[in-house]
Amino acid sequence: MGRRIVVSGGGTGIGLATAETFAAEGDRVVILGRRAEVLRAAADKLNAAHGADLVTWTSADLSDPEQTRRAAEFITADGDVDVVVTNAGGNVAPSNDGTLEGIAGQYQRNFEANVLTAVLLTEALLPHLTRPGGRIVHLSSVAALRGPGSYGGTKAALHTYTFELAKRLGPEGVTANAVAPGYVEDTEFFGERGTPEFIAQQIGQTLTGQPGTPVEIAAAIRYLASPEAAYVTGQVLHINGGAQYGR
Template sequence: MTGRLAVVSGGATGIGAATAAALAEDGYDIIVVGRRADLLKEAADRIGAGCGRPDAVEAVAADLTDPAQLAPVVAAVGDRRVDVVVNNAGGYLGGDQSTLEGVAAQWRANLDSNVLTAVLLTEALRPALRRPGGRVILLSSIAALRGGGGPYSAAKAALHGWAYDLAQQLGPEEITVNVVAPGYVADTEFFDGRMTPEGHQRRIDATLVGRAGEPADIAAAVRYLAGPSAGYVTGQVLGVNGGSVLGR
């Protein structure tokens, strides 16, 4: 994998950091992108040390909802080919739903955070994608398949339709586009203190395997889709949820 490059958004913590670490172990150079420069730098240093290549992991702070902030990411790539783009940035954003203005603000925030970030990063790096062999991977959610998250569910579901379009566009160039839809993953910032012990147990009980997911479970799925064994897999949504939602 010498000389191969992966760009991971939302790479400072949780699933993004675990994915970046897994790809670094596979020999990719990594660019982790996120809004929080301090956490991003810590993650880059930790991942670089963990894979024994301290200079292989670079942190770029950027708000991917702002087109003007994509320039530093493109500059970090430079004249290299991008082998893998992992669009992991996003999350559930709450808001005041007591007024139409509040509803509109919450929906826009969730669409920007979960959809626009992926679209802008992918489009910014699209000219640099390796042809043939590039990989675009989107992180969705079980909420896109079964609902339950309001604007967050809708935003994640929107990624599926866009992924199908993008797969058709990039397929002739032998670039694959796939979605990973995680179920309940306990060790992340997603619930941000909102999870109760009862909610945690209820989500575990909904699985067939009797446990919560871990960031490493999701990273393993991304690792597969990023690798050479998945060259014939494109336009797919891969559920990684312990059986809490069955395949369709």
């Protein structure tokens, strides 16, 4: 029997690729997100490819404590969890209208979408995380180093939360790490902003002249969640083609 894996934001993009990486190895995966129809379609696709009932799903707004609590109860009804991947989030800040109220709204919305979704899910599942051997992997971003501020600041907050968890849980044999991608193609992240010009600019910031792919990010997550990574904790793994150097 495989391990039990939880992936938030698991219906599309990096989260879906991550869920598939684990399901392909026979692990049981629970994917979470806000859109039930997207999660259902993703679970059906993965189960058809890798075996019936390996992937289950539940919808929740993970920035809300009560919805997160219910999601955790659903997840742990069948037993403990081995791996938690907090991938939900994105740059959800509205356009800046120049007012202080508008700026406050930008920071508040991105904090809820990127920090609370990771912290609340992790804390809700901590009592049910395998000890020793449990793994926590947060999804950060190159934006933690380069901005924009309201989004990048929330991803930087995940770095400090990762370090806190690594210190808190290390004596119990649990690791906590983060993966910080740069521009990754084939995701919904940029939406209408993903024009050809914008994409070219993002790729131009790399040293390799190419975008990342969801499968590449999923492979890094899979390593950090593996038994072989027991000596890796409190780390932020940058996967961005060298874009963190500020080209």
